[in-house]
Amino acid sequence: MARVAQFVVSGLLAATVANGQSFDGTSRSEDAFSYVQPENTTILGPYGHSPAVLPSPNATGTGEWKEAYAKAQEFVAKLTIDEKADMVTGQPGPCVGNIVAIPRLGFPGLCLQDGPLAIRVADYASVFAAGVTVASTWDRDLLYERGYAMGQEFKAKGAHVALSPVAGPLGRSAYAGRNWEGFAADPYLTGVAMEKTIRGHQDAGVQATPKHFIGNEQETQRNPTYNPNGTLTDVIQEALSSNIDDRTMHELYLWPFANAVRAQAASFMCAYQRLNGSYACENSKALNGLLKEELGFQGYVMSDWGGTHSGVSSIEGGLDMNMPGGLGAYGKTPGVGSFFGKNVTYAVNNGTVDESRVDDMIIRIMTPYYWLGQDEDYPEVDPSSADLNTFSPRSTWIREFNLTGERSRDVRGDHAELIRKLAAEATVLLKNEKQALPLKAPKNIAIFGNDAGENTMGAVNEATFEFGNLAAGGGSGTGRFTYLVSPLEAIKTRAKEDDALVQYFLNNTQIATNNVTDLWVPATPDACLVFLKTWAEEGADREHLTVDYNGNEVVESVAKSCNNTIVITHSSGINVLPWANHPNVTAILAAHYPGQEAGNSIVDVLYGDVNPAGHLPYTIAKNATDYNAPPTTELSTDGTHDWQSWFDEKLEIDYRYFDAKNISVQYEFGFGLSYTTFSISDINAEQVAESIPSIPEDQPIQPGGNPALWETIYNVTVAVTNSGDVKGATVPQLYVTFPDSTPEGTPPKQLRGFEKVSLAPGESRTVGFELMRRDLSYWDIVSQKWLVPEGEFVLSVGFSSRDLKEVAKITPVSV
Numbered sequence: 001m002a003r004v005a006q007f008v009v010s011g012l013l014a015a016t017v018a019n020g021q022s023f024d025g026t027s028r029s030e031d032a033f034s035y036v037q038p039e040n041t042t043i044l045g046p047y048g049h050s051p052a053v054l055p056s057p058n059a060t061g062t063g064e065w066k067e068a069y070a071k072a073q074e075f076v077a078k079l080t081i082d083e084k085a086d087m088v089t090g091q092p093g094p095c096v097g098n099i100v101a102i103p104r105l106g107f108p109g110l111c112l113q114d115g116p117l118a119i120r121v122a123d124y125a126s127v128f129a130a131g132v133t134v135a136s137t138w139d140r141d142l143l144y145e146r147g148y149a150m151g152q153e154f155k156a157k158g159a160h161v162a163l164s165p166v167a168g169p170l171g172r173s174a175y176a177g178r179n180w181e182g183f184a185a186d187p188y189l190t191g192v193a194m195e196k197t198i199r200g201h202q203d204a205g206v207q208a209t210p211k212h213f214i215g216n217e218q219e220t221q222r223n224p225t226y227n228p229n230g231t232l233t234d235v236i237q238e239a240l241s242s243n244i245d246d247r248t249m250h251e252l253y254l255w256p257f258a259n260a261v262r263a264q265a266a267s268f269m270c271a272y273q274r275l276n277g278s279y280a281c282e283n284s285k286a287l288n289g290l291l292k293e294e295l296g297f298q299g300y301v302m303s304d305w306g307g308t309h310s311g312v313s314s315i316e317g318g319l320d321m322n323m324p325g326g327l328g329a330y331g332k333t334p335g336v337g338s339f340f341g342k343n344v345t346y347a348v349n350n351g352t353v354d355e356s357r358v359d360d361m362i363i364r365i366m367t368p369y370y371w372l373g374q375d376e377d378y379p380e381v382d383p384s385s386a387d388l389n390t391f392s393p394r395s396t397w398i399r400e401f402n403l404t405g406e407r408s409r410d411v412r413g414d415h416a417e418l419i420r421k422l423a424a425e426a427t428v429l430l431k432n433e434k435q436a437l438p439l440k441a442p443k444n445i446a447i448f449g450n451d452a453g454e455n456t457m458g459a460v461n462e463a464t465f466e467f468g469n470l471a472a473g474g475g476s477g478t479g480r481f482t483y484l485v486s487p488l489e490a491i492k493t494r495a496k497e498d499d500a501l502v503q504y505f506l507n508n509t510q511i512a513t514n515n516v517t518d519l520w521v522p523a524t525p526d527a528c529l530v531f532l533k534t535w536a537e538e539g540a541d542r543e544h545l546t547v548d549y550n551g552n553e554v555v556e557s558v559a560k561s562c563n564n565t566i567v568i569t570h571s572s573g574i575n576v577l578p579w580a581n582h583p584n585v586t587a588i589l590a591a592h593y594p595g596q597e598a599g600n601s602i603v604d605v606l607y608g609d610v611n612p613a614g615h616l617p618y619t620i621a622k623n624a625t626d627y628n629a630p631p632t633t634e635l636s637t638d639g640t641h642d643w644q645s646w647f648d649e650k651l652e653i654d655y656r657y658f659d660a661k662n663i664s665v666q667y668e669f670g671f672g673l674s675y676t677t678f679s680i681s682d683i684n685a686e687q688v689a690e691s692i693p694s695i696p697e698d699q700p701i702q703p704g705g706n707p708a709l710w711e712t713i714y715n716v717t718v719a720v721t722n723s724g725d726v727k728g729a730t731v732p733q734l735y736v737t738f739p740d741s742t743p744e745g746t747p748p749k750q751l752r753g754f755e756k757v758s759l760a761p762g763e764s765r766t767v768g769f770e771l772m773r774r775d776l777s778y779w780d781i782v783s784q785k786w787l788v789p790e791g792e793f794v795l796s797v798g799f800s801s802r803d804l805k806e807v808a809k810i811t812p813v814s815v
């Protein structure tokens with residue numbers, strides 16, 4: 001009841017201050033939006049000022065999980081209190097996260113492994129294309145296939161839980177170090193990618209873990225600063241607080257996580273940083289309120305590694321599993337004490353925590369385990385994972401782990417083929433003039449750049465590797481390559497078919513500081529291929545948006561002397577490309593992080609075996625200074641709670657911002673060329689639901705929230721035609737412009753539909769976009785509901801966010 005009262009009060013406040021409503025109930029006036037951190041931290045901080053949403057709701061085993069829920073209930077009834085404490089607390093062991101076995105009940109424990117593009121701590125496993133790469137396909141089937149293939153590998157290695165996929169960061173800031181692990185700077189595209197990936201993982205039998213919930217939009221100060229001379233939990237400065245208003249929370253950051261719950265994700269990982277003043281892993285408004293109540297999440301919440309900062313308050317706040325179990329920051333303390341562990345036993349015995357809450361934690365953990373059949377013939381943990389695990393090496397293990405499974409199992413299957421296809425389909429053709437691409441059997445090829453060749457320093461990428469193809473970023477989201485096909489290797493192989501001359505220059509300093517005509521012999525090459533890379537990793541935000549290793553100078557140097565300079569970037573995402581309009585730069589391809597078949601994938605595109613169909617999942621601005629919402633990287637004060645990040649741009653991230661401010665860009669969100677051309681015609685919008693009242697029907701909550709929000713209410717169709725002369729695929733995209741009656745701050749247009757369609761030359765097909773109620777609603781902070789605003793919507797369909805071809809106007813009718 002307290003919760004409801006709080007919303008009514010804050011909702012009224014909000015209504016009178018024109019949406020100046022903070023997510024935690026703190027109101028701010030419209031003209032205060034520009035303010036930075038006030039000295040007075042009691043306004044949002046310190047710690048613990050998000051509204052309390054208590055108690056933590058029990059799982060109820062709704063829908064498909066009913067039978068598994070009953071099994072989980074039976075299981076928990078057999079546990080002693082110490083076993084219960086074990087079930088919710090990680091231990092050092094063979095995997096990145098471990099729940100110990102309970103042999104007397106035949107429970108083998110749980111093995112949790114990174115990450116979003118590969119099972120990282122493993123040998124003989126594949127390295128897939130990164131999230132940003134696969135998002136660039138805008139291809140629902142490929143997203144699912146990748147999720148499924150990854151799931152197969154986790155399972156075959158004995159991992160019960162895959163710490164994947166990522167919707168936080170969403171991409172608020174162009175600089176955030178982990179954007180590439182997630183999908184797109186747009187909630188709709190990311191939502192679809194989450195849903196497809198999760199279904200893929202779980203159909204293969206492994207539990208998915210959408211992360212990092214929520215507001216994890218930068219790396220800087222994501223964790224507290226600890227006193228190196230103090231105890232493990234002696235904090236000098238608390239982690240950054242992401243301060244997000246209620247509407248922005250729902251319409252941007254929570255949106256893709258709602259898709260994740262709807263896809264029946266087994267577990268959620270809460271984020272490191274604070275959210276509106278209190279740590280994300282003990283933020284009851286986020287975990288109990290948004291996730292478990294509003295979205296009806298039935299699985300369990302695990303902490304990010306070292307992201308737990310309390311025992312009882314975290315448990316009450318909705319955290320169900322403490323990972324990796326010990327105290328302190330990431331990596332510091334395997335096996336040392338725990339906010340959970342024995343403390344759970346104490347807290348239950350002394351009456352602070354109700355045992356039914358601990359039971360609920362375990363039921364939430366065990367329901368997906370039974371639902372996915374993990375109690376039946378699940379593969380054992382591969383002992384090689386333990387050898388490779390530097391996070392909790394054998395010397396740190398306290399409990400017993402019997403690793404009797406076969407060592408070094410090869411789990412790659414035929415996934416190389418899929419990885420090659422994925423990355424080729426994901427390659428975004430940004431520029432193609434003078435018919436530079438596809439290559440037409442060139443006889444003289446020059447290759448430039450330190451990204452082209454072999455990686456000479458190891459199987460797991462690091463920031464310091466100057467030479468070598470960059471096919472994955474760094475941190476827990478990386479992968480261990482069993483091999484990597486470099487672009488140089490693949491081009492050499494392909495060029496043999498044409499008996500071509502292949503010359504290569506891999507030292508960027510040499511290229512940038514020389515007249516390249518002194519390098520190549522005898523004549524100007526038919527094609528100069530320049531390979532550039534851009535590193536990004538967990539734990540650090542990017543310092544700039546340009547390509548690394550003097551890449552801009554490399555391009556300038558080559559383009560001075562080669563009138564067919566083709567640039568390929570392997571990058572974490574956003575790069576500004578100052579040479580994009582250089583007349584000798586005839587083609588640009590953004591290949592992102594393609595995974596282990598990098599060279600083959602790009603050769604397929606360069607030579608036209610695959611017609612590129614990738615589209616940007618973010619905007620490339622003309623100038624780095626054009627981007628808003630930079631990470632908070634510096635403080636002028638040293639107060640404990642001073643790290644604050646105000647999401648004052650609200651809904652205006654990426655294209656929403658560039659559109660709202662009418663800023664011209666280099667390549668807009670959704671942009672991508674093909675070797676053929678397409679046209680769109682005959683838009684038609686049909687109201688499917690008989691009546692569309694503004695307020696959704698209050699249906700019982702299911703995973704994903706009120707089912708009424710997911711009902712199709714409109715169907716929009718267009719005809720798409722391949723008007724060129726080669727086969728190819730394109731991605732028509734639907735953007736919604738809301739009626740004027742929608743509260744202020746609504747972006748000019750928002751993606752609400754896309755469909756990849758493959759067409760033979762001359763072929764035409766009808767493509768449908770089914771709009772759900774949520775797609776045509778805004779989050780009303782007063783009623784705490786998604787409402788369809790009154791008036792006329794404009795639906796625009798085109799090939800990018802700024803290349804809109806057809807427009808339909810609709811006014812939903814309520815009868």
Ligand SMILES: *[C@@H]1O[C@H](CO)[C@@H](O)[C@H](O)[C@H]1NC(C)=O
Pocket residue numbers: 040042043
């Ligand atoms: C800080 O802000 C709170 C809430 O507005 C106010 O009650 C308090 O007096 C302020 N403290 C200082 C030192 O300004």
Ligand SMILES: *[C@@H]1O[C@H](CO)[C@@H](O)[C@H](O)[C@H]1NC(C)=O
Pocket residue numbers: 055056057058356360
């Ligand atoms: C959860 O269920 C238990 C019974 O198993 C009950 O005692 C407890 O009150 C319930 N908690 C909530 C928050 O409903």
Ligand SMILES: *[C@@H]1O[C@H](CO)[C@@H](O)[C@H](O)[C@H]1NC(C)=O
Pocket residue numbers: 227228229236
């Ligand atoms: C930790 O101890 C060192 C050595 O005494 C000292 O220089 C440093 O300032 C101390 N750091 C903190 C945060 O107290």
Ligand SMILES: *[C@@H]1O[C@H](CO)[C@@H](O)[C@H](O)[C@H]1NC(C)=O
Pocket residue numbers: 311327336337338339340341342343
């Ligand atoms: C209980 O939690 C405290 C921190 O609050 C920690 O210092 C202690 O080691 C924990 N006890 C156990 C047995 O893990």
Ligand SMILES: *[C@@H]1O[C@H](CO)[C@@H](O)[C@H](O)[C@H]1NC(C)=O
Pocket residue numbers: 311312343344346347348350351352
């Ligand atoms: C009960 O135990 C918990 C965990 O050790 C501790 O944090 C809490 O202070 C204890 N409460 C009482 C009343 O002893």
Ligand SMILES: *[C@@H]1O[C@H](CO)[C@@H](O)[C@H](O)[C@H]1NC(C)=O
Pocket residue numbers: 101103400401402
């Ligand atoms: C390990 O194997 C031994 C011998 O079979 C058994 O007694 C013990 O319970 C096992 N321990 C675990 C944690 O599985």
Ligand SMILES: *[C@@H]1O[C@H](CO)[C@@H](O)[C@H](O)[C@H]1NC(C)=O
Pocket residue numbers: 507508509510
């Ligand atoms: C790269 O070229 C520069 C300039 O020619 C040279 O100084 C440097 O040693 C070269 N690096 C390597 C690794 O050969």
Ligand SMILES: *[C@@H]1O[C@H](CO)[C@@H](O)[C@H](O)[C@H]1NC(C)=O
Pocket residue numbers: 515516517518560561
């Ligand atoms: C590079 O050298 C060639 C041959 O000497 C010369 O024609 C050309 O102008 C030089 N280019 C640049 C950019 O200096």
Ligand SMILES: *[C@@H]1O[C@H](CO)[C@@H](O)[C@H](O)[C@H]1NC(C)=O
Pocket residue numbers: 524559560561562563564583584
């Ligand atoms: C383009 O390349 C040609 C050599 O093919 C060169 O003569 C010309 O100056 C270059 N143009 C620019 C703008 O650098």
Ligand SMILES: *[C@@H]1O[C@H](CO)[C@@H](O)[C@H](O)[C@H]1NC(C)=O
Pocket residue numbers: 434436563564586
């Ligand atoms: C580059 O210059 C050569 C020689 O002038 C010319 O034959 C060729 O068509 C030019 N290529 C492009 C892509 O402009």
Ligand SMILES: *[C@@H]1O[C@H](CO)[C@@H](O)[C@H](O)[C@H]1NC(C)=O
Pocket residue numbers: 578622623624625
């Ligand atoms: C980018 O913007 C900054 C600041 O307005 C300006 O100094 C710089 O020259 C611009 N760079 C380019 C390449 O336009």
Ligand SMILES: *[C@@H]1O[C@H](CO)[C@@H](O)[C@H](O)[C@H]1NC(C)=O
Pocket residue numbers: 688712715716717766767768769770
């Ligand atoms: C929407 O239109 C497409 C294309 O005509 C069609 O396949 C689909 O069944 C339609 N969906 C609904 C809900 O009418």
